[in-house]
Amino acid sequence: MLIQPCALSGVYEITGTPHHDHRGYFTRLYDRQLWSDYGLDRTWVQENRSYSSRKGTIRGLHFQRPPCAETKVVRVSRGAILDVFVDMRRDSPSFGQWGSIELTEDNHKMIYIPRGFAHGFCTLTDHCEVTYKVDHRYTPSHEGGIVWNDETLRIDWPVSAPILSDRDARLPAWKELMGTSANDETKGRSG
Template identity: 65%
Template sequence: MIIKPRDLAGVYEIDLSPVFDSRGYFKRVYDEEIFKSFGLERHWIQENHSLSVKKGTVRGLHFQFPPFTESKLVRVTKGAIMDVFVDLRIDSPTFGGWDRIELTDDNHKMIYIPRGFAHGFCTLTDSCEVVYKVDNVYSPQHEGGLFWMDESLRINWPVTNPIISNKDAALPSFKDFSSNHGGIIVN
């Protein structure tokens, strides 16, 4: 397992480094001691699994307001996605910055996203399965989101005409989020 920081503070790319033999491979997807050595001590309380049937499906950009902000540990078990995350931490030097990573069932990578980020993804293949751990409970009263194609963020998505839920299509812009909330103070 190789963990390396990304450009946005607190985000880590994790290479699961499978060991292959004639039977297939073995890979460790979580090791508390290794994570602890990077300061990534989290108490994971939920693991979620989503299936997106069609290529070009966009989910997000989602987050939860305090006190229900959540860290995520995201990986793909089938297919491929472009995973996107936006820094909403008001005290962060990269506030409003975004990054992305391709996660596939073949590249054996995960992404660790700390509290205070909006998160979403676009499927690059049909039948994508995404598994992610979170370290806080889901609270419908505290859910928030940003419009996936917000002009001010200029996220370089790999799709122009996505399959998207009505709820996600109606999410506010980053500008509206900033004027109404300023940002997120991570708990």
């Protein structure tokens, strides 16, 4: 298992190292000691599964407000997605920046996203299954979101007319939530 920090502070790419033989392969998805060595061990309280039947589905960008904010570890068990995360931590040097990673059933990658981020993904294939662990229970009274096509963030999604839930289509813009100017130079993608 390889753990590498990403450009946005606190986000880590975790890659499984499968051991192959004539039957297929075996790989670890979690190693408490190794994750602790990187400061990533949490008390995981819930594991969720999301299934999307059609390519071009966007789910997100979702978050939970403090004190119910959650750390997530996201992986794909079937299909492929572009996973996107936005830094909402006002005291962070990457505040207002976003990053992304392609997660597939074959690349054995996961993404560790700390508290204080909005999260979403776009399916790149039909029949996608995404699982994620969280370190805080889902709390509907503290949920929030940012509209997928926010003009300030300018996320480079792989689709221009996604399949969305009614709720996700009506999410507020970054400027409404965060009160920052659309011309703020800190916004945008982080390498």
